[in-house]
Amino acid sequence: MTAGRSALRIAARQICAMAALAVSLGAVSAQDSFGAIAWDRESGRWGYSYNYAERAGAITRALDACGDPGCEVRTWFRNACGALAVSGGGYGASWGTTEADAQAKAMDLCHAEGNEDCKVATSTCSSQ
Known part of the structure; x- marks a missing residue:
């Protein structure tokens, strides 16, 4: 059970990191002109x-x-x-x-x- 929870935590962190990266890349492409x-x-x-x-x-x-x-x-x-x-x-x-x-x-x-x-x-x- 502990190994399963650790794997879920790692997966959740990776998903959060990917979501944050996607948001930041969107902000970069929408620069002011x-x-x-x-x-x-x-x-x-x-x-x-x-x-x-x-x-x-x-x-x-x-x-x-x-x-x-x-x-x-x-x-x-x-x-x-x-x-x-x-x-x-x-x-x-x-x-x-x-x-x-x-x-x-x-x-x-x-x-x-x-x-x-x-x-x-x-x-x-x-x-x-």
């Missing part, structure tokens, strides 16, 4: 990034892609989408769960600044 959009009010240039493992990397890439010293990150997003709407010197930038959602929010923010001729300049999504 970041993106960002940068824009320079003076030049009108913009740049974006998507599918970066870290927020800092996404921001750096968006600023580099924008290419002007006046570029600033206007929005960043995680496992989502981002959009930039511009109108002359005005803008709106936001994120959303879909690209259409991000674009609509960016347009609303651009119009809220008193701009009437807003247009979506760019939008992109990170892996979700």
Whole structure:
């Protein structure tokens, strides 16, 4: 009886260990994906990034892609989408769960600044 109980305990521990491993592997495969959009009010240039493992990397890439010293990150997003709407010197930038959602929010923010001729300049999504 003692040998039988020991075998059951060992089997139970192995099952628990395998279950814990399966859960942890699932967490690893569901990593966050970041993106960002940068824009320079003076030049009108913009740049974006998507599918970066870290927020800092996404921001750096968006600023580099924008290419002007006046570029600033206007929005960043995680496992989502981002959009930039511009109108002359005005803008709106936001994120959303879909690209259409991000674009609509960016347009609303651009119009809220008193701009009437807003247009979506760019939008992109990170892996979700």
